[in-house]
Amino acid sequence: MISIIIPVYNEEEVLPALYERLTRVMKGTGEEYELVFVDDGSTDRTYQILKNLHEKDPRCKVIHFSRNFGHQIAITAGMDYARGDAVIIIDADLQDPPELIPQMLEKWRAGTQIVHARRVKRKGEGLFKRATAALFYRILKALTDVEIPVDVGDFRLMDRKVVDSLKGMRERNRFVRGLVSWTGFRQDEVTYVRDPRYAGTTKYPLGKMIRFALNGITSFSDKPLKVASLLGSLLSLAGFLYLLYVLYLRLFTDQVVQGWASIVVLILVFNGFTLLSLGILGEYVGRIYDEVKQRPLYIVEETLGVEQKEIRHG
Ligand code: UDP
Ligand code: MG
Numbered sequence: 001m002i003s004i005i006i007p008v009y010n011e012e013e014v015l016p017a018l019y020e021r022l023t024r025v026m027k028g029t030g031e032e033y034e035l036v037f038v039d040d041g042s043t044d045r046t047y048q049i050l051k052n053l054h055e056k057d058p059r060c061k062v063i064h065f066s067r068n069f070g071h072q073i074a075i076t077a078g079m080d081y082a083r084g085d086a087v088i089i090i091d092a093d094l095q096d097p098p099e100l101i102p103q104m105l106e107k108w109r110a111g112t113q114i115v116h117a118r119r120v121k122r123k124g125e126g127l128f129k130r131a132t133a134a135l136f137y138r139i140l141k142a143l144t145d146v147e148i149p150v151d152v153g154d155f156r157l158m159d160r161k162v163v164d165s166l167k168g169m170r171e172r173n174r175f176v177r178g179l180v181s182w183t184g185f186r187q188d189e190v191t192y193v194r195d196p197r198y199a200g201t202t203k204y205p206l207g208k209m210i211r212f213a214l215n216g217i218t219s220f221s222d223k224p225l226k227v228a229s230l231l232g233s234l235l236s237l238a239g240f241l242y243l244l245y246v247l248y249l250r251l252f253t254d255q256v257v258q259g260w261a262s263i264v265v266l267i268l269v270f271n272g273f274t275l276l277s278l279g280i281l282g283e284y285v286g287r288i289y290d291e292v293k294q295r296p297l298y299i300v301e302e303t304l305g306v307e308q309k310e311i312r313h314g
Contacts, residue, residue, distance in 0.1 A: 002026070002033040002105070003084030007074035008050070008092040009040040013199035015049045018092055019060070025098040029105060036061045036306075038078045041068035054304040061305035069298045071204070072174040072212070075154060077298050079163050081306050088157045094198035096155035103190045104157040113159040113185035116152040117192055124196020136213050140178075143221035148181045149189060161185065172290045172297060175216040182220075218283055225284060228277035235270070 004022060008015070019035075026033045037050050039062060053060040063077055075089055086108050090096045096117065104115040122130055137150040154177055158166075165183045166176075181187065204212070217224065249255050300308055 001084045002029070002031050003036055003078075003082035003087045004033060004101075005036045005038065005075060005078030005082055005087060005089045006092050007038050007040055007071050007078065007089075008042060008046055009068060009071070009074070009203045010042045010044045010046060011092045011200060011203075012042075012045045012049055014093050014197075015046065015053070017198055018094055018098075019053055019057075021094065021098045022090075023057075025101050029102055031105070034059050034061055034082070034084065036063065036078045036082050038062075038074040039064045040071065040074040041065045051304065058305060062303065063300055063306070064302040064304075066299040066301040070208070071154075072176050072215075073298050075176050076166075076174060077300070079166055080309065081303075082163065085160050086157055087160070087163050089154050091153075091155065093200065095194050095196070096153070097192060097195060100155075100190060100192050101157075107188050107190065108157050108159065111186070112188040113162050114180060114183075114187040115157040116149055116187060116189040117155040118149060118152050118189045119194040120151075120191045122194040125194075132209070136216070140216055140220070143217060143223045144178075146178060146182050146220050147187075148178050148220070149187070152177060152189065156180065159185065170297060171219065172295070173215045173219065173287050174297075175212070175219045178216060178220045214283055215287075218287055222284075224280045228280065231273065232277075235273070 004026070006018070006022075011018075022035060026035075037053075037060065039047050039050060047062075047064055050060070050062045050064075054062055061081065063081055065074070065077070069077075078089065079087060086105070088101060088104065090098065090101075100117055104117070107115045122133075134151070137148075140148060141150055156177075158180065162180065162183055162185050165185075166179055169179055171179075246257050249257060302308070
């Protein structure tokens with residue numbers, strides 16, 4: 001059986017079209033399948049529509065969160081509940097074409113355990129989004145040793161083995177695509193052109209995007225923490241050389257170094273740098289704090305078509 005996981009947050013406009021297209025593609029594959037919708041605390045008619053879909057077609061399963069927990073957590077819940085031998089994650093807004101699924105299944109049958117879908121082109125997304133996304137993937141690649149493929153989102157197929165190992169990773173500030181690669185199973189990719197959103201607006205405003213990027217970097221690299229010690233030593237070396245120069249002028253010449261401007265500049269630069277390092281430290285400490293609290297990743301209010309599981313800790 002194949003499980004399709006679809007995180008949905010206020011997607012009432014796209015659900016009917018999504019259901020149509022997914023059903024057409026999945027029927028075409030001849031496989032048995034289930035559609036696991038994770039309703040991430042939607043406030044519009046999303047849950048009502050999902051209920052109707054479930055009543056019409058029992059292959060539609062629904063997990064309804066008590067509030068918005070975020071995209072990455074929704075995907076995680078989907079994996080906790082999915083029962084397929086292969087699991088496919090797909091966005092609800094039809095930016096990831098369901099028609100790519102047969103190709104992914106083919107690679108999976110040939111023995112690949114993780115099939116990523118890499119976007120060679122993104123349509124209908126602003127320059128800002130495209131540029132920041134491209135930059136983010138490259139920074140992440142430079143900072144981490146885990147082989148996280150570039151320009152790959154969460155649209156992917158995973159074998160049951162991969163999903164089972166992911167289920168053991170309960171970290172709170174999750175960056176799922178990194179965790180997937182971290183497992184080290186055989187990866188391959190298919191490529192596609194990313195369509196514009198079918199309807200509605202993005203559910204990833206700038207704030208969520210920044211948080212997401214920081215989660216990716218902090219979960220898979222500790223290099224930012226070392227920036228402070230590196231720059232610190234460079235700056236103190238520069239300071240020491242400058243001190244020698246000032247002493248030399250004072251002792252062996254009759255020149256005096258002019259003070260005010262240089263002091264102000266130094267204070268600003270050094271304090272800025274100190275605060276920045278503290279901020280970086282704060283990002284990591286905050287995440288440690290989140291982990292230590294050991295709260296569950298999400299709270300399920302209701303499920304349709306699957307039995308609700310007990311809340312899992314840690
Ligand atoms: N999503 C979610 N919870 C959130 C934000 C988004 O489940 O808090 C879902 C959303 O419904 C969609 C997917 O995650 O299915 C990707 O979101 P979106 O298309 O808005 O992101 P973008 O493509 O603009 O980056
Ligand atoms: Mg989208």
